[in-house]
Amino acid sequence: MRALRNLGRLxxxxxxxxxxxxxxxxxxxxxxxxxxxxxxVGVSSISPFIYSLx
Amino acid sequence: xxxxxxxxFYHDSxxxxxxxxxxxxxxQEERFSRIKHDPAFPRRAAxxxxxxxxxxxxxxxxYEKPLLKxxxxxxxxxxxxxxxxxxxxxxxxxxxxxxxxxPGVIEDELIALGCRAVPVHFSGHHEAHAASAFFxxxxxxxxxxxxxxxxxxxxxxxxxxxxxxxxLLRGQRFPHSLGLLYSAFxxxxxxxxNSGEYKLMGLAPYGEPRYEETIxxxxxxxxxxxxxxxxxxxxxxxxxxxxxNARFEALFGGPRRTPDAPLTQLQCDLARSIQVVTEExxxxxxxxxxxxxxxxxxxxxxxxxLNCVANGRLxxxxxxxxxWVQPAAGDAxxxxxxxxxxxxxRHGASxxxxxxxxxxxxxxxxxxxxxxxxxxxxTERGLPAERLSPDVLHARLAERLEAGDVVGxxxxxxxxxxxxxxxxxxxxxxxAPEMQRRLNLKIKFRESFRPFAPIVLAEDAAQWxxxxxxxPYMLFTAPVAAAHRRPxxxxxxxxxxxxxxxxxxPAVTHVDFSARVQTVDHTGNRALHAVLxxxxxRTGCPVLVNTSFNVRGEPPVCxxxxxxxxxxxxxxxxxxxxPFFVEKRHLAPGQLSSGALPRSFxxx
Numbered sequence: 148m149r150a151l152r153n154l155g156r157l158x159x160x161x162x163x164x165x166x167x168x169x170x171x172x173x174x175x176x177x178x179x180x181x182x183x184x185x186x187x188v189g190v191s192s193i194s195p196f197i198y199s200l201x
Numbered sequence: 202x203x204x205x206x207x208x209x210f211y212h213d214s215x216x217x218x219x220x221x222x223x224x225x226x227x228x229q230e231e232r233f234s235r236i237k238h239d240p241a242f243p244r245r246a247a248x249x250x251x252x253x254x255x256x257x258x259x260x261x262x263x264y265e266k267p268l269l270k271x272x273x274x275x276x277x278x279x280x281x282x283x284x285x286x287x288x289x290x291x292x293x294x295x296x297x298x299x300x301x302x303x304p305g306v307i308e309d310e311l312i313a314l315g316c317r318a319v320p321v322h323f324s325g326h327h328e329a330h331a332a333s334a335f336f337x338x339x340x341x342x343x344x345x346x347x348x349x350x351x352x353x354x355x356x357x358x359x360x361x362x363x364x365x366x367x368x369l370l371r372g373q374r375f376p377h378s379l380g381l382l383y384s385a386f387x388x389x390x391x392x393x394x395n396s397g398e399y400k401l402m403g404l405a406p407y408g409e410p411r412y413e414e415t416i417x418x419x420x421x422x423x424x425x426x427x428x429x430x431x432x433x434x435x436x437x438x439x440x441x442x443x444x445x446n447a448r449f450e451a452l453f454g455g456p457r458r459t460p461d462a463p464l465t466q467l468q469c470d471l472a473r474s475i476q477v478v479t480e481e482x483x484x485x486x487x488x489x490x491x492x493x494x495x496x497x498x499x500x501x502x503x504x505x506x507l508n509c510v511a512n513g514r515l516x517x518x519x520x521x522x523x524x525w526v527q528p529a530a531g532d533a534x535x536x537x538x539x540x541x542x543x544x545x546x547r548h549g550a551s552x553x554x555x556x557x558x559x560x561x562x563x564x565x566x567x568x569x570x571x572x573x574x575x576x577x578x579x580t581e582r583g584l585p586a587e588r589l590s591p592d593v594l595h596a597r598l599a600e601r602l603e604a605g606d607v608v609g610x611x612x613x614x615x616x617x618x619x620x621x622x623x624x625x626x627x628x629x630x631x632x633a634p635e636m637q638r639r640l641n642l643k644i645k646f647r648e649s650f651r652p653f654a655p656i657v658l659a660e661d662a663a664q665w666x667x668x669x670x671x672x673p674y675m676l677f678t679a680p681v682a683a684a685h686r687r688p689x690x691x692x693x694x695x696x697x698x699x700x701x702x703x704x705x706x707p708a709v710t711h712v713d714f715s716a717r718v719q720t721v722d723h724t725g726n727r728a729l730h731a732v733l734x735x736x737x738x739r740t741g742c743p744v745l746v747n748t749s750f751n752v753r754g755e756p757p758v759c760x761x762x763x764x765x766x767x768x769x770x771x772x773x774x775x776x777x778x779x780p781f782f783v784e785k786r787h788l789a790p791g792q793l794s795s796g797a798l799p800r801s802f803x804x805x
Contacts, residue, residue, distance in 0.1 A: 149305075156304055156305070157301060160268060161268065164268040164269070170272055173268075176275060177271075177301070180293065181297060184294070184297040184298070
């Protein structure tokens with residue numbers, strides 16, 4: 148819940164920043180980087196279970 | 202209204218508590234964590250500030266805008282891609298895990314401190330520097346100049362302040378930065394960036410400006426108004442690999458000096474050259490700012506404002522009648538500026554300035570300790586100490602200083618900012634010819650060329666130094682007065698010039714007769730003023746050496762326990778710890794070692 152609140156706050160700030168500075172390009176870049184980070188964290192946390200299966 | 206200002210995650214993280222516009226507490230994290238220039242979230246400094254609050258916090262203000270900074274990092278990385286990728290990839294996890302989530306991070310930290318969640322606000326980096334310079338200054342109105350490596354995008358800013366208003370007029374943007382240019386030479390001469398710049402400044406008087414023309418011809422395009430563009434062909438910081446590159450090294454006669462290699466005349470000449478160029482840029486910027494604003498007062502902040510040689514020239518040769526420099530001019534002071542900017546600019550609170558007194562309270566804004574805590578620190582080490590009344594203590598200190606002793610002086614609240622101003626200081630007799638060498642090699646364990654700063658009774662300062670205004674924060678250099686100078690050969694090798702006696706106070710007289718003066722008045726630091734007065738009464742000399750109470754690689758001591766450790770680990774002769782006085786000559790050999798572990802001193 149707390150993570151979702153922080154994510155919502157970051158996205159709101161990102162939107163406000165992009166609008167103020169006319170830097171719309173930063174939104175997809177940050178979103179992709181965050182998604183990649185999330186994926187890496189996810190992969191690293193499930194990989195021990197995958198290894199144990201094989 | 203209670204505001205907590207924070208700076209963190211770059212270097213010199215700090216916390217400041219502002220209560221109805223008054224600075225209640227301010228401290229750098231390094232003093233508590235014992236990690237020099239600690240960049241971590243200032244958890245312990247914030248805890249200290251919150252412990253001094255008279256009630257719950259109303260707001261927290263962070264000293265820069267993370268998204269704007271991240272935009273700069275992304276833009277720069279894309280511009281130099283693919284070369285900067287390794288540095289970008291190394292920095293990215295910290296951004297993705299912490300810096301982009303700052304409001305949440307700060308909220309969590311506050312809750313851990315037992316505070317309720319309050320709104321988190323952000324100030325611009327140079328807005329924070331400007332606010333720390335102007336709102337804390339004695340002036341009702343002033344021009345403002347901020348200079349540092351880089352904040353979000355800005356590297357230099359012109360501003361103007363009046364009453365409770367402050368306006369940034371224009372600025373210079375990354376990568377064209379005076380701070381980064383100076384840091385490039387710091388790196389090339391083998392010193393640590395963001396730490397060794399003051400060493401380069403201290404080395405400069407040993408050299409000649411042989412490379413000034415080379416710098417101006419190849420490295421920067423300097424305009425008459427002080428603005429400039431760096432020639433990026435010679436720098437590596439855009440790619441994040443190093444400050445300089447192979448072309449820079451080829452231009453200045455070879456690879457960078459490794460930190461352990463001996464210093465040569467080349468580094469002295471490079472230091473002098475970049476110092477001369479820096480001073481020229483600062484003076485041109487000041488003239489332009491003066492012409493544009495018409496103001497008579499100047500407020501300075503940003504890391505470059507700690508260059509007290511440039512500040513001294515600005516005071517003597519610049520167009521402004523008065524100059525005030527924020528004592529915590531680096532990023533630590535950003536925490537103060539962020540809080541002040543929020544209070545006056547966002548909250549709209551009024552401000553009073555009497556033209557004489559600043560808001561810094563002598564910069565004695567850090568932690569203090571009770572006599573019981575000091576006694577406990579001494580007892581832990583088995584050290585017998587006399588408890589003396591202030592008058593007796595000051596007289597005893599003067600007597601030991603006259604005898605040539607080096608004394609640790611731990612009194613009252615710790616300083617905020619990089620300078621020891623007489624709360625966490627080491628004092629010594631400035632008249633002793635061997636004192637500089639002894640302090641450097643036996644007490645501070647640092648390079649022998651490093652100069653020491655004098656403290657002088659404010660009422661006697663004009664007799665000893667060519668100083669045109671008070672310098673309570675040790676932020677201006679001034680020449681030693683001609684009456685106290687002694688002729689010294691200027692053609693000797695730089696190592697030989699070290700040992701020349703150049704004045705009646707050789708321990709604090711640099712090879713060019715300059716000194717980084719701190720004037721001490723009765724109201725600013727009563728205890729230090731009393732010691733100086735007692736020493737002057739005995740010797741006729743109202744000047745002493747004042748250097749920070751630390752050893753190489755460590756921040757100044759904070760807790761009495763660290764003062765006792767420092768006293769035992771070095772060849773200091775005596776320690777004045779609050780009301781307690783300890784002399785090594787009265788200690789038994791067993792008490793001297795006191796079971797202390799052998800100390801190793803890391804490079805600073």
